[in-house]
Amino acid sequence: MESKFELQRVTGARVTDADLLADLRAVAKQLGQESVQQKTYRRLGKYDDTTCSRRFGSWNAALRAAGLAVSNEVGFSDEKLFANVLVLWQHYGRQPRRSELAIPPSTISQSPYLRRFGSWGAALEAFVDFANSTETEAPPSAPNPAGAGRKTGRDPSLRLRFKVLQRDRFTCQSCGASPAKAVGVELHVDHATPWSKSGETTLENLKTLCSACNLGKSDLAPQT
Ligand SMILES: [Zn+2]
Numbered sequence: 001m002e003s004k005f006e007l008q009r010v011t012g013a014r015v016t017d018a019d020l021l022a023d024l025r026a027v028a029k030q031l032g033q034e035s036v037q038q039k040t041y042r043r044l045g046k047y048d049d050t051t052c053s054r055r056f057g058s059w060n061a062a063l064r065a066a067g068l069a070v071s072n073e074v075g076f077s078d079e080k081l082f083a084n085v086l087v088l089w090q091h092y093g094r095q096p097r098r099s100e101l102a103i104p105p106s107t108i109s110q111s112p113y114l115r116r117f118g119s120w121g122a123a124l125e126a127f128v129d130f131a132n133s134t135e136t137e138a139p140p141s142a143p144n145p146a147g148a149g150r151k152t153g154r155d156p157s158l159r160l161r162f163k164v165l166q167r168d169r170f171t172c173q174s175c176g177a178s179p180a181k182a183v184g185v186e187l188h189v190d191h192a193t194p195w196s197k198s199g200e201t202t203l204e205n206l207k208t209l210c211s212a213c214n215l216g217k218s219d220l221a222p223q224t
Pocket residue numbers: 172173174175176177209210211212213214
């Protein structure tokens with residue numbers, strides 16, 4: 001019995017993805033680095049390094065999944081950097097802190113932000129400028145069965161989602177819940193008039209709902 005864990009690992013029984021990622025992060029932390037080289041992990045890691053790369057497709061993909069920096073990566077696009085900021089802003093219901101880049105749901109560590117913008121504060125400013133800049137919503141990317149003549153695609157852009165959340169003060173418009181006030185509240189941006197019922201993807205027709213209210217609504221008026 002006492003060798004149970006040992007046996008599982010030696011015989012290659014599946015360790016979970018979460019175990020692998022947690023150990024990658026642990027080794028990075030031990031090194032005081034944002035990234036871990038595969039040969040270094042081979043020496044210090046708890047699991048087989050090839051298991052990590054196989055499971056996630058490549059060593060770099062494993063690093064990315066762990067929220068670590070990819071050492072040879074030239075850089076993330078601004079769009080990717082901003083998308084991660086929005087994930088955090090939505091998750092916390094407030095301006096995210098630099099330290100929160102290191103933990104899920106963030107998938108990008110602070111280094112790429114500092115390289116690109118110089119500081120976390122400057123990165124946030126750039127994000128807000130980007131989000132508040134005017135845009136025309138992209139037309140539907142593909143013909144859709146809901147009918148021709150739609151002005152907008154189904155999924156709101158990053159900018160539009162941020163504008164809706166900001167207008168609604170990161171608060172569920174049905175019950176008032178906010179992740180800033182209660183842990184575990186998850187916010188969604190949802191169509192008031194369902195897109196399937198010809199509701200457009202516009203600021204006016206989008207609203208912030210928590211997952212509980214969003215599900216409740218779906219039960220009452222199932223979207224097809
Ligand atoms: Zn709610």
